[in-house]
Amino acid sequence: MGAFLVRLLFQGIVTLLVVSIIIFVGVFAIGNPLYVLVDPSAPAEVVQETLRQLGLDRPLHEQYVRFVLSALRGDLGTSYVHALPSLELIASRLPATLELVVAGLVIAFLVGVPLGLLAGYMANNWLARLISSLSILGISLPTFWIALIMIIVFSLELGWVPTGGRGDVATVLGIETSLLTASGLAHMALPALALSLFPLALIIRLTRAGVREHNRMDYVKFARAMGISPQRILVSYVLRNILIPIVTMMGLIFGTLVAFAVVTETVFAWPGIGKLIIDSIKVSDRPVIIAYLLFVVTMFLVISFIVDLITAALDPRIRLVKAS
């Protein structure tokens, strides 16, 4: 386990370094943020002074070295717009996005796995076919469109839930959460549901395919030959074996949803991290963009580590300590 962690940490550092160079060059290529920040009609001396203050007058490699050195001290730059450290900005917006994504994934898992098991087990009855068809819809319909329809139906027509915003929040351990207030839950219901549809459809299809594949395997037939009930075979034999690819996929989806929840957050005016990054790109707020992208990379590294741990717990044949 120790050797595994060290190897992983080393891989993570190399990945971050490479990605930071790509990001830095990429963002540099977008153009000089100066003309967004300074009034074009300002005197030349003011422009020069701002350039110097922000360090934008230096060549690319010098800017990068300065960035890395301060990053090592935990400083990823200060937002040009908000005049706050960019990490702090991200941290302040992250909880809203995280709880939305987690809620969406929990819905997707809790609904998707049983439906997928049902669809896989029943093979050819009408309910199974209905579930399969709906899952194709869930994959192919664009999220923003479904989100808008949901707002029209559930907020405007039926008036069950608000159209947008985050509602009241409760503070637990210094983190604001919507999960503990009635208003917060009502505000979260629609965006979480909208966000869950895509992973839900994927989980249904993955589970269904897994069940159908595994039902033909010897270990299932042997369990049947031993008289073990179909429900038990499905849940404690088959599900356990097909959970591994499902967990791997959920890890990837989790990262993708946090990083790119922009659309859903925009539709529902959810004050999450997606809105922050869109605003920052609009005004070329370089430090925030860079910090955000690095944060996303780090998050994926952490997620894949957690997925490895869960997979190893599910499948006794995978041993993390093999390297030692």
Next chain:
Amino acid sequence: MQDLSPIAATHREPLLKVRGLSTHFTTVSGTVQAVDGVDFEIGHGEVVGLVGESGSGKTMVGFSILGLIDPPGRIAAGKVVFEGNDLVGLPERELRGLRGRRISMVFQDPLTTLSPTMRIGRQMTNVIAAHQAMPMADARQHCRDLLGKLGIPSPDERMHAYPHQLSGGMRQRVCIAMAMLNRPSLIIADEPTTALDVTTQAQILGEVRKLREETGTSFIWVTHDLAVVSELADRLLVMYAGQIVEQGSVETILNRPLHPYTKGLLDSIPTNNPDAKRLPQIPGSAPPPGIGIEGCKFRPRCGFATDTCLDKPDLKILEGTRAVRCFHPQYDVEHPLTEAMS
């Protein structure tokens, strides 16, 4: 391994009576008759070897008895009378109650028959829990005892292991133990030692024989290996292309095979032909499933075939349990048999 075991004498009805069993698979290219009108009986405490090449339908006979034929396959005709009840057409719930309790099965490949993510002990106790309410501690004790009897060292540790931590031989012992947990009266063993090395095979055969004498369980031992089955079985059924072509006691079939196919099988065992430069083999290969052959199904590969063989031969009963499906049974040929069968 004489005649039937003493228990059999006290029962009039055989334990299992299969009559006209036909299992068909419907595919896009037509109907495949995997099992084509099979009749046989298994007495109480009897071990019957079911012998034949790959694809002869022996495994399908096993699955048909248990009602484990999945679509597109189905039992098209016939009866499977077990302990007085016909199992064909029995509701799934009742079949499930019989499987693993009254009739069990052991599969060919022990590497794939156990769930890879569940501990051995749990998989074993599940088999008990499926059929009876037994306190967990008792169930585990019962499993441990049985594993021990099957020659598994330190069964306690093995119960905590996952399948991949055990060797193939160990895993097959676990499967056999699972099949025996609820003391079934019939076990269908589908080539259980084929995937194992010879030493392990011999050990397992010995252990099964010992346990069988203790419990009086009947066996259908499916195999293509005549040497294995001659050590274990009382009686043999020889299958070819979904039909039984010859049956009789082990001794008579090995010493005086009547069907040209059986004779060919025996000739192709090296120890039966120590002087041959080249081992004789049956010409051609088993007909691919779905290919209809007029008359005797072995005719295209048979050296004794005549025009008579264009008719369908019946399984003619000669004396007692001895029967052969052939127009030209090979009475006159003195077979070069051999003690070397064992």
